[in-house]
Amino acid sequence: xxxxxxxxxxxxxxxxxxxxxxxxxxxxxxxxxxxxxxxxxxxxxxxxxxxxxxxxxxxxxxxxxxxxxxxxxxxx
Numbered sequence: 001x002x003x004x005x006x007x008x009x010x011x012x013x014x015x016x017x018x019x020x021x022x023x024x025x026x027x028x029x030x031x032x033x034x035x036x037x038x039x040x041x042x043x044x045x046x047x048x049x050x051x052x053x054x055x056x057x058x059x060x061x062x063x064x065x066x067x068x069x070x071x072x073x074x075x076x
Contacts, residue, residue: 015040016048017058023049 015038023031028049035045048055 012038012040012044013056016044019045020048020055 015035019031019035019038019040022034032045032049035048036042
């Protein structure tokens with residue numbers, strides 16, 4: 001793994017992974033709001049939303065722990 005791909009801030013990496021899940025199921029505005037709330041730097045937010053080809057791959061753990069699953073109909 002090259003230096004650019006190495007994640008040293010796990011909390012930020014997880015917030016980005018969850019933000020990208022939000023992007024996939026909702027929209028960019030909500031994803032951006034979530035990531036900003038979690039302290040992800042604005043430059044990182046802009047890059048991951050605007051440049052999908054430049055995104056880092058999720059770890060196996062992130063793909064499970066940061067997954068968003070739809071609630072059954074009728075759940076609040």
